[in-house]
Amino acid sequence: MAFISLIIFGFLSFANAQYSEQPLKESSHDLRTQIVLFSVDVKSDSKTLMLERTSNEDYFLRLKDRGQESIKKISGREAVRLDREFASKFLKCQYELPMIEGDCKVTLRLMMKGEVQELCEKDDKKTQEVIPFLAELVKRFSP
Numbered sequence: 696m697a698f699i700s701l702i703i704f705g706f707l708s709f710a711n712a713q714y715s716e717q718p719l720k721e722s723s724h725d726l727r728t729q730i731v732l733f734s735v736d737v738k739s740d741s742k743t744l745m746l747e748r749t750s751n752e753d754y755f756l757r758l759k760d761r762g763q764e765s766i767k768k769i770s771g772r773e774a775v776r777l778d779r780e781f782a783s784k785f786l787k788c789q790y791e792l793p794m795i796e797g798d799c800k801v802t803l804r805l806m807m808k809g810e811v812q813e814l815c816e817k818d819d820k821k822t823q824e825v826i827p828f829l830a831e832l833v834k835r836f837s838p
Contacts, residue, residue: 732774733781735829736804744832746777758836765836777832781807784828788812788821 734745743759754774758765769777785807799815803825806812814821 731806732778733785733805733807735806735825735832737829738802738804742833744829746774746781748774756832756835758833767835780828784824785810785812788814788824792818792820792824794818 730748732746732748734743736743741761743757745757745759747755747757749755752771754769754771756767756769756777758767785805788805789810789812795815795817799817801813802816803814803822804811805814805825814825
């Protein structure tokens with residue numbers, strides 16, 4: 696009797712397992728492990744440049760350009776240099792260069808450690824401060 700109930704139980708378990716849902720694949724891109732040190736949105740070109748750090752202390756430059764994405768791994772030393780240079784330009788634009796009064800069209804959005812700064816079309820001095828740095832970053836993604 697026990698043998699028959701064991702066979703019936705096994706058959707029902709097998710039949711039930713056939714209709715159970717398979718688990719969904721897990722994403723290997725867990726956002727909790729990546730910290731964005733800085734990012735720049737170029738509104739006119741629909742580009743976003745970011746410097747990211749993973750929990751393993753790996754550094755990546757990411758370029759999102761009209762739906763396409765490119766990633767370049769860089770050394771820690773280079774990442775620190777870029778982070779410092781960006782911070783210098785961000786702070787200079789925020790505190791040292793004059794702000795244009797009135798309404799304006801935003802061309803660049805700079806983000807650093809939770810702070811956001813929007814540069815307008817009329818902010819020539821601020822734009823000229825940031826553009827060479829952006830050109831250097833974009834050049835890294837050229838073949």
